[in-house]
Amino acid sequence: MAKVLTEEMVSSWKEWVSDNLLIILILVMLLLILQDSVGDLRRRWFAAFVNWFNKDVDVKMQELKKDIFADLTSSVSHFPEFRKSGGLKILEIGVGTGTNFEFYPEGTKLTVVDPNPHFKQYYNENRKKYPNIESEEIIVSTGEEMYMVPDDSVDVVVVTLVFCSVKDIPRVLRQILRVLVPGGKFYFLEHIAEFDTTRHALRRRIQNTLTKSGVWPFVFDNCHLNRDFLKDLTGTGFSMVKAVRFHNHITHPIFQLIQPCLKGVAVK
Ligand SMILES: C[S@@+](CC[C@H](N)C(=O)[O-])C[C@H]1O[C@@H](n2cnc3c(N)ncnc32)[C@H](O)[C@@H]1O
Missing domain, CATH: 3.40.50.150 (Vaccinia Virus protein VP39)
Structure with missing residues (x-):
């Protein structure tokens, strides 16, 4: 019974992934883009912080x-x-x-x-x-x-x-x-x-x-x-x-x- 359930779950999971593949890809890309711009924002903030730190x-x-x-x-x-x-x-x-x-x-x-x-x-x-x-x-x-x-x-x-x-x-x-x-x-x-x-x-x-x-x-x-x-x-x-x-x-x-x-x- 447990085996049948697992197989069913796997196949429905695969179905869900293939139905939503485009959305998943877009989300992954968005995450990668955001990761880059968050990193850039952190570097920008750090430069401004060091400038303040140096003065004060x-x-x-x-x-x-x-x-x-x-x-x-x-x-x-x-x-x-x-x-x-x-x-x-x-x-x-x-x-x-x-x-x-x-x-x-x-x-x-x-x-x-x-x-x-x-x-x-x-x-x-x-x-x-x-x-x-x-x-x-x-x-x-x-x-x-x-x-x-x-x-x-x-x-x-x-x-x-x-x-x-x-x-x-x-x-x-x-x-x-x-x-x-x-x-x-x-x-x-x-x-x-x-x-x-x-x-x-x-x-x-x-x-x-x-x-x-x-x-x-x-x-x-x-x-x-x-x-x-x-x-x-x-x-x-x-x-x-x-x-x-x-x-x-x-x-x-x-x-x-x-x-x-x-x-x-x-x-x-
Ligand atoms: C706290 S600031 C010090 C800046 C300056 N040397 C001073 O005394 O005010 C740290 C500096 O190290 C730089 N830095 C970080 N990782 C580095 C690396 N791997 N190679 C060279 N510089 C790096 C940062 O971009 C930043 O300019």
Whole structure:
């Protein structure tokens, strides 16, 4: 009896599918289209959010960056044509709105990569304020796939607040090593998983919950609160890595979650 019923159910189900095939196809297509435009809307919102964040919350991060990038102005380019002008060939990955312009020496040639095309408007507005830097248009690509940037072609790679969002950290690091000229430097500043779990156990738990539930990555374009890329960095093949974990002074009730940070420099 049960078998007959199952067979009947299967055949009526097949009949229903074939009767409604067109509607099913249209619904699937609509879902795919919507998925794309929802993704695009999220990227658009994220670009606007980062622009706000940079102006209102990020001030303390900018203070920190002064310290990290201090020796950029005294660095000498490996490329003779830049040595005369005192500029450097810099690649910034995940440039966003272009918050790091103020740290680059005059005469710098800046190549920038970012997978989110909605940052272009903010970046282009910002770069107008720095006519002494030869900044290029955003190359819309991920750090993992930036094969258009030639091997050994830049003095410096800069990455700030990006490794929390990339899909494949070791791959981005290998790309950084590839594009840096021998002796070139990689500067970084990233928020990471809470490392002082004795004093800040609750923060670590909140970071894990918000990230593992997918809530934080969904709202903030794949940002993860519970990463730390130092182990990957030391295993990549740089000749020297100098890094320090510390807490920044962001006091915003939500963004205190990104107080734990890792900053430093690695040399090819
Ligand atoms: C929080 S914003 C930081 C922007 C800027 N670096 C700053 O310090 O203000 C993160 C940036 O990383 C970019 N991003 C995300 N995934 C990336 C990837 N796989 N490769 C390169 N950039 C990526 C985002 O589009 C965004 O511009």
